[in-house]
Amino acid sequence: MISTEVMSGTSDGEARMIIIRASSKREGGKLVDIEVKYDDHCRIVEAIISGDFFAYPPEAVEILESCLKGCDTDSCVGQCFEVLGTESTLLGLDIRDIEELLKNLFERCREELGTT
Protein backbone atom coordinates (compact mmCIF):
# COMPACT_ATOMS: atom_id res chain seq x y z
CA MET A 1 0.00 0.00 0.00
CA ILE A 2 1.54 3.31 -1.08
CA SER A 3 0.30 6.85 -0.54
CA THR A 4 1.96 10.09 -1.53
CA GLU A 5 1.86 13.66 -0.40
CA VAL A 6 3.54 16.41 -2.33
CA MET A 7 4.68 19.38 -0.27
CA SER A 8 4.76 22.69 -2.07
CA GLY A 9 7.90 24.76 -2.23
CA THR A 10 8.24 27.32 0.53
CA SER A 11 7.84 31.04 -0.03
CA ASP A 12 11.56 31.72 0.31
CA GLY A 13 12.22 29.75 -2.82
CA GLU A 14 13.17 26.40 -1.34
CA ALA A 15 12.71 23.46 -3.64
CA ARG A 16 9.57 21.41 -3.24
CA MET A 17 9.64 18.17 -1.31
CA ILE A 18 7.65 15.01 -1.72
CA ILE A 19 6.69 12.59 1.01
CA ILE A 20 5.77 9.05 0.09
CA ARG A 21 4.36 6.61 2.62
CA ALA A 22 4.19 2.89 2.11
CA SER A 23 3.51 -0.11 4.27
CA SER A 24 4.33 -3.75 4.15
CA LYS A 25 3.05 -6.73 6.06
CA ARG A 26 3.54 -10.39 5.40
CA GLU A 27 1.18 -13.08 6.69
CA GLY A 28 2.25 -13.80 10.27
CA GLY A 29 4.67 -10.90 10.25
CA LYS A 30 4.63 -7.40 11.67
CA LEU A 31 3.42 -4.19 10.14
CA VAL A 32 6.17 -1.99 8.75
CA ASP A 33 5.50 1.59 7.69
CA ILE A 34 7.95 3.58 5.65
CA GLU A 35 7.84 7.33 5.25
CA VAL A 36 10.34 8.82 2.86
CA LYS A 37 10.91 12.50 2.21
CA TYR A 38 12.57 13.30 -1.15
CA ASP A 39 13.96 16.49 -2.60
CA ASP A 40 13.00 17.62 -6.09
CA HIS A 41 15.60 15.27 -7.60
CA CYS A 42 14.09 12.26 -5.79
CA ARG A 43 17.06 12.14 -3.47
CA ILE A 44 16.16 10.81 -0.01
CA VAL A 45 16.17 13.59 2.56
CA GLU A 46 14.78 11.48 5.38
CA ALA A 47 13.52 7.92 5.77
CA ILE A 48 11.58 6.70 8.78
CA ILE A 49 10.89 3.00 9.23
CA SER A 50 8.31 2.34 11.91
CA GLY A 51 6.07 -0.44 13.16
CA ASP A 52 5.68 -3.18 15.72
CA PHE A 53 8.65 -5.25 14.55
CA PHE A 54 11.77 -6.18 16.51
CA ALA A 55 15.38 -5.37 15.67
CA TYR A 56 18.51 -6.46 17.51
CA PRO A 57 20.23 -4.19 18.14
CA PRO A 58 17.52 -1.52 17.72
CA GLU A 59 20.15 1.01 16.69
CA ALA A 60 20.52 -0.98 13.44
CA VAL A 61 17.33 0.58 12.12
CA GLU A 62 18.53 4.08 12.99
CA ILE A 63 21.84 3.38 11.27
CA LEU A 64 19.91 2.24 8.20
CA GLU A 65 17.74 5.36 8.24
CA SER A 66 20.83 7.50 8.50
CA CYS A 67 22.56 5.62 5.68
CA LEU A 68 19.59 6.11 3.37
CA LYS A 69 19.87 9.89 3.58
CA GLY A 70 21.22 11.21 0.30
CA CYS A 71 20.51 8.03 -1.68
CA ASP A 72 19.04 8.53 -5.12
CA THR A 73 19.80 5.18 -6.69
CA ASP A 74 18.89 1.54 -6.12
CA SER A 75 22.53 0.65 -5.60
CA CYS A 76 22.90 3.20 -2.81
CA VAL A 77 19.84 1.73 -1.07
CA GLY A 78 21.23 -1.77 -1.62
CA GLN A 79 24.52 -0.86 0.04
CA CYS A 80 22.71 0.43 3.12
CA PHE A 81 20.83 -2.83 3.44
CA GLU A 82 24.05 -4.81 3.12
CA VAL A 83 25.35 -3.01 6.20
CA LEU A 84 22.15 -3.80 8.08
CA GLY A 85 22.13 -7.47 7.12
CA THR A 86 25.54 -8.34 8.46
CA GLU A 87 25.23 -6.99 11.99
CA SER A 88 21.63 -7.36 13.04
CA THR A 89 18.66 -9.65 13.53
CA LEU A 90 15.20 -8.52 12.57
CA LEU A 91 12.01 -10.29 13.57
CA GLY A 92 8.60 -9.84 12.05
CA LEU A 93 9.69 -8.44 8.73
CA ASP A 94 11.57 -9.54 5.68
CA ILE A 95 14.25 -6.97 5.16
CA ARG A 96 14.33 -7.72 1.43
CA ASP A 97 10.68 -6.61 1.20
CA ILE A 98 11.63 -3.27 2.68
CA GLU A 99 14.62 -2.91 0.40
CA GLU A 100 12.49 -3.64 -2.68
CA LEU A 101 9.79 -1.28 -1.51
CA LEU A 102 12.29 1.54 -1.04
CA LYS A 103 13.71 0.95 -4.50
CA ASN A 104 10.21 0.98 -6.01
CA LEU A 105 9.48 4.27 -4.29
CA PHE A 106 12.11 6.02 -6.40
CA GLU A 107 9.96 5.26 -9.43
CA ARG A 108 6.89 6.55 -7.66
CA CYS A 109 8.72 9.73 -6.70
CA ARG A 110 9.78 10.35 -10.30
CA GLU A 111 6.21 9.79 -11.48
CA GLU A 112 4.95 12.30 -8.94
CA LEU A 113 7.52 14.89 -9.99
CA GLY A 114 7.03 14.15 -13.66
CA THR A 115 10.66 13.35 -14.21
CA THR A 116 10.27 9.84 -15.66
Add this chain to the structure above:
Amino acid sequence: MRIVRLILGIDGASACWNMAVDEALLISATQGRGRETLRLYVFKPHAVTIGYFQRIREVVDLEKAKELGADVVRRFTGGGAVYHDTYGEVTYSYLTKAVGPLSDVYRSYEIICRAIVVAAKKLGVNAEFVPINDVVVKGRKFSGSAQARRGCWLLQHGTFMYATNLETLSQLLLPQEKKLRQRGLSSIRQRVTTISDELKRRVELHEVVEALIKGFGEAMGIKFVEDELSDYELRLAKELVDKYRSYEWNFRR
Protein backbone atom coordinates in the same frame (compact mmCIF):
# COMPACT_ATOMS: atom_id res chain seq x y z
CA MET B 1 17.61 -25.84 40.39
CA ARG B 2 18.70 -22.22 40.07
CA ILE B 3 17.62 -19.71 42.67
CA VAL B 4 16.39 -16.55 41.02
CA ARG B 5 15.59 -13.15 42.49
CA LEU B 6 11.90 -12.25 42.53
CA ILE B 7 10.92 -8.59 42.70
CA LEU B 8 7.28 -7.70 43.27
CA GLY B 9 5.96 -4.30 42.27
CA ILE B 10 2.28 -5.08 42.46
CA ASP B 11 1.28 -1.98 44.43
CA GLY B 12 1.80 -0.15 41.16
CA ALA B 13 4.12 2.51 39.82
CA SER B 14 4.15 4.96 36.91
CA ALA B 15 4.95 3.77 33.40
CA CYS B 16 8.12 5.91 33.34
CA TRP B 17 9.40 4.33 36.52
CA ASN B 18 8.51 0.81 35.42
CA MET B 19 10.35 1.21 32.14
CA ALA B 20 13.32 2.82 33.86
CA VAL B 21 13.58 -0.10 36.28
CA ASP B 22 13.46 -2.68 33.51
CA GLU B 23 16.16 -0.91 31.55
CA ALA B 24 18.22 -0.46 34.73
CA LEU B 25 18.02 -4.21 35.38
CA LEU B 26 19.37 -4.95 31.92
CA ILE B 27 22.13 -2.34 32.01
CA SER B 28 23.20 -3.38 35.47
CA ALA B 29 23.45 -7.02 34.38
CA THR B 30 25.46 -6.04 31.31
CA GLN B 31 27.90 -4.25 33.61
CA GLY B 32 28.33 -7.38 35.70
CA ARG B 33 26.22 -6.00 38.55
CA GLY B 34 22.97 -7.85 38.01
CA ARG B 35 21.55 -11.32 38.27
CA GLU B 36 18.77 -13.47 36.90
CA THR B 37 15.52 -11.84 37.98
CA LEU B 38 11.78 -12.14 37.59
CA ARG B 39 9.92 -8.93 38.25
CA LEU B 40 6.13 -8.76 38.41
CA TYR B 41 4.59 -5.33 38.41
CA VAL B 42 1.55 -3.18 37.87
CA PHE B 43 1.14 0.21 36.19
CA LYS B 44 -0.49 2.92 38.26
CA PRO B 45 -2.06 4.98 36.78
CA HIS B 46 -3.24 3.01 33.75
CA ALA B 47 -0.78 3.30 30.90
CA VAL B 48 -0.09 2.64 27.27
CA THR B 49 3.41 1.61 26.34
CA ILE B 50 4.43 1.69 22.71
CA GLY B 51 7.13 -0.22 20.87
CA TYR B 52 10.55 1.31 20.25
CA PHE B 53 9.89 1.66 16.50
CA GLN B 54 6.30 2.87 16.61
CA ARG B 55 5.08 6.37 15.85
CA ILE B 56 3.21 7.48 18.91
CA ARG B 57 0.51 9.47 17.12
CA GLU B 58 -0.30 6.56 14.83
CA VAL B 59 -0.88 3.97 17.54
CA VAL B 60 -2.30 5.80 20.57
CA ASP B 61 -5.29 8.11 20.91
CA LEU B 62 -3.40 10.74 22.87
CA GLU B 63 -6.49 12.84 23.58
CA LYS B 64 -8.27 9.84 25.05
CA ALA B 65 -5.21 8.95 27.11
CA LYS B 66 -5.16 12.49 28.52
CA GLU B 67 -8.88 12.34 29.25
CA LEU B 68 -8.48 9.04 31.09
CA GLY B 69 -5.31 10.10 32.90
CA ALA B 70 -3.31 7.27 31.36
CA ASP B 71 0.46 7.49 31.00
CA VAL B 72 1.86 7.01 27.50
CA VAL B 73 5.47 5.92 27.28
CA ARG B 74 7.79 4.51 24.64
CA ARG B 75 9.50 1.26 25.62
CA PHE B 76 13.13 0.41 24.97
CA THR B 77 11.88 -2.81 23.38
CA GLY B 78 10.21 -3.36 20.02
CA GLY B 79 6.73 -4.73 19.42
CA GLY B 80 3.36 -3.06 19.51
CA ALA B 81 1.34 -0.74 21.71
CA VAL B 82 0.02 -2.24 24.92
CA TYR B 83 -2.62 -1.10 27.38
CA HIS B 84 -1.72 -1.70 31.03
CA ASP B 85 -4.88 -1.64 33.14
CA THR B 86 -4.04 -1.02 36.80
CA TYR B 87 -6.82 -3.33 37.92
CA GLY B 88 -6.62 -5.96 35.24
CA GLU B 89 -3.09 -6.51 34.03
CA VAL B 90 0.22 -7.70 35.45
CA THR B 91 3.45 -7.14 33.57
CA TYR B 92 6.36 -9.52 33.92
CA SER B 93 9.97 -8.87 33.14
CA TYR B 94 12.46 -11.67 33.09
CA LEU B 95 16.17 -10.96 33.02
CA THR B 96 18.47 -13.83 32.16
CA LYS B 97 21.59 -14.71 30.23
CA ALA B 98 21.07 -15.13 26.51
CA VAL B 99 22.95 -18.40 26.39
CA GLY B 100 22.19 -21.92 25.13
CA PRO B 101 18.77 -22.06 23.45
CA LEU B 102 18.06 -18.52 24.62
CA SER B 103 20.86 -17.22 22.41
CA ASP B 104 18.51 -17.61 19.44
CA VAL B 105 16.20 -14.58 19.47
CA TYR B 106 13.25 -16.22 17.74
CA ARG B 107 13.38 -19.34 19.88
CA SER B 108 13.90 -17.46 23.11
CA TYR B 109 10.47 -15.82 22.79
CA GLU B 110 8.84 -19.22 22.65
CA ILE B 111 10.88 -20.61 25.54
CA ILE B 112 10.09 -17.71 27.87
CA CYS B 113 6.45 -17.43 26.76
CA ARG B 114 6.02 -21.04 27.85
CA ALA B 115 5.92 -19.59 31.37
CA ILE B 116 2.84 -17.57 30.38
CA VAL B 117 1.18 -20.64 28.92
CA VAL B 118 1.86 -22.59 32.14
CA ALA B 119 0.59 -19.68 34.28
CA ALA B 120 -2.65 -19.56 32.28
CA LYS B 121 -3.00 -23.31 32.70
CA LYS B 122 -2.62 -22.91 36.48
CA LEU B 123 -5.57 -20.54 36.35
CA GLY B 124 -7.59 -23.03 34.31
CA VAL B 125 -7.15 -21.65 30.80
CA ASN B 126 -5.66 -23.52 27.86
CA ALA B 127 -3.45 -21.04 26.09
CA GLU B 128 -0.96 -21.37 23.28
CA PHE B 129 2.07 -19.50 22.06
CA VAL B 130 1.74 -17.93 18.63
CA PRO B 131 4.98 -16.71 17.07
CA ILE B 132 6.53 -14.26 17.26
CA ASN B 133 5.52 -12.98 20.66
CA ASP B 134 1.87 -13.65 21.49
CA VAL B 135 0.03 -15.98 23.83
CA VAL B 136 -3.58 -16.54 22.87
CA VAL B 137 -6.72 -18.38 23.94
CA LYS B 138 -8.86 -19.62 21.07
CA GLY B 139 -7.10 -17.20 18.76
CA ARG B 140 -7.55 -14.18 21.04
CA LYS B 141 -4.53 -12.53 22.56
CA PHE B 142 -4.18 -11.91 26.29
CA SER B 143 -0.40 -11.65 26.47
CA GLY B 144 2.25 -10.06 24.29
CA SER B 145 5.97 -9.87 24.95
CA ALA B 146 8.96 -7.89 23.82
CA GLN B 147 12.63 -8.41 24.38
CA ALA B 148 15.81 -6.36 24.56
CA ARG B 149 19.34 -7.74 24.39
CA ARG B 150 22.60 -6.22 25.51
CA GLY B 151 25.86 -8.09 25.73
CA CYS B 152 25.12 -11.64 26.84
CA TRP B 153 21.92 -10.68 28.67
CA LEU B 154 18.32 -10.44 27.61
CA LEU B 155 15.31 -8.90 29.28
CA GLN B 156 11.90 -9.96 28.10
CA HIS B 157 8.85 -8.19 29.40
CA GLY B 158 5.22 -8.76 28.61
CA THR B 159 1.61 -8.37 29.56
CA PHE B 160 -0.78 -10.73 31.27
CA MET B 161 -4.32 -9.42 30.88
CA TYR B 162 -6.42 -11.06 33.55
CA ALA B 163 -9.27 -8.55 33.83
CA THR B 164 -8.33 -5.66 31.56
CA ASN B 165 -11.16 -3.35 30.55
CA LEU B 166 -11.13 -4.18 26.86
CA GLU B 167 -13.45 -1.32 25.96
CA THR B 168 -10.91 1.13 27.34
CA LEU B 169 -8.15 -0.73 25.54
CA SER B 170 -9.94 -0.37 22.22
CA GLN B 171 -10.51 3.33 22.87
CA LEU B 172 -6.84 3.99 23.61
CA LEU B 173 -5.11 1.90 20.97
CA LEU B 174 -5.64 3.05 17.41
CA PRO B 175 -6.48 0.16 15.11
CA GLN B 176 -3.87 -0.84 12.56
CA GLU B 177 -6.27 -1.40 9.69
CA LYS B 178 -3.95 -3.51 7.60
CA LYS B 179 -3.29 -5.94 10.44
CA LEU B 180 -6.95 -6.30 11.29
CA ARG B 181 -7.91 -6.77 7.64
CA GLN B 182 -5.37 -9.54 7.21
CA ARG B 183 -6.87 -11.32 10.21
CA GLY B 184 -10.43 -10.82 8.96
CA LEU B 185 -11.30 -8.61 11.95
CA SER B 186 -13.04 -5.26 12.09
CA SER B 187 -11.87 -4.06 15.52
CA ILE B 188 -9.13 -4.55 18.11
CA ARG B 189 -11.80 -5.75 20.56
CA GLN B 190 -12.33 -8.88 18.44
CA ARG B 191 -8.65 -9.75 18.68
CA VAL B 192 -8.16 -9.72 22.47
CA THR B 193 -9.44 -11.45 25.59
CA THR B 194 -8.71 -11.72 29.29
CA ILE B 195 -8.35 -14.64 31.66
CA SER B 196 -11.47 -13.48 33.54
CA ASP B 197 -13.50 -13.41 30.31
CA GLU B 198 -12.36 -16.91 29.47
CA LEU B 199 -13.16 -18.28 32.93
CA LYS B 200 -16.37 -16.25 33.25
CA ARG B 201 -15.39 -15.12 36.74
CA ARG B 202 -13.37 -12.24 38.12
CA VAL B 203 -9.78 -13.41 38.54
CA GLU B 204 -7.90 -11.57 41.29
CA LEU B 205 -4.42 -10.10 41.20
CA HIS B 206 -3.00 -12.43 43.86
CA GLU B 207 -4.10 -15.48 41.86
CA VAL B 208 -2.30 -14.17 38.79
CA VAL B 209 0.89 -13.37 40.67
CA GLU B 210 0.93 -16.84 42.18
CA ALA B 211 0.27 -18.44 38.78
CA LEU B 212 3.04 -16.43 37.11
CA ILE B 213 5.56 -17.37 39.79
CA LYS B 214 4.66 -21.03 39.36
CA GLY B 215 4.62 -20.67 35.59
CA PHE B 216 8.12 -19.23 35.43
CA GLY B 217 9.35 -21.70 38.02
CA GLU B 218 8.15 -24.69 36.02
CA ALA B 219 8.91 -23.43 32.54
CA MET B 220 12.40 -22.15 33.31
CA GLY B 221 13.29 -24.73 35.97
CA ILE B 222 13.96 -22.10 38.63
CA LYS B 223 13.05 -21.28 42.22
CA PHE B 224 12.55 -17.82 43.63
CA VAL B 225 13.71 -15.79 46.56
CA GLU B 226 11.91 -12.50 47.02
CA ASP B 227 14.28 -9.57 47.09
CA GLU B 228 14.55 -5.91 46.13
CA LEU B 229 16.39 -3.81 43.61
CA SER B 230 20.01 -3.18 44.53
CA ASP B 231 21.12 0.35 45.41
CA TYR B 232 22.96 0.47 42.10
CA GLU B 233 19.88 -0.60 40.11
CA LEU B 234 17.78 1.99 41.95
CA ARG B 235 20.31 4.70 41.19
CA LEU B 236 20.37 3.72 37.51
CA ALA B 237 16.57 3.70 37.36
CA LYS B 238 16.45 7.19 38.89
CA GLU B 239 18.85 8.38 36.21
CA LEU B 240 16.83 6.74 33.42
CA VAL B 241 13.38 7.86 34.50
CA ASP B 242 13.82 11.36 33.07
CA LYS B 243 14.37 9.87 29.62
CA TYR B 244 11.00 8.14 29.80
CA ARG B 245 9.35 11.39 30.90
CA SER B 246 10.83 13.34 28.02
CA TYR B 247 9.08 14.52 24.88
CA GLU B 248 12.26 13.74 22.88
CA TRP B 249 12.09 10.07 23.78
CA ASN B 250 8.36 9.49 23.55
CA PHE B 251 7.83 11.48 20.35
CA ARG B 252 11.06 10.52 18.63
CA ARG B 253 9.07 8.79 15.90
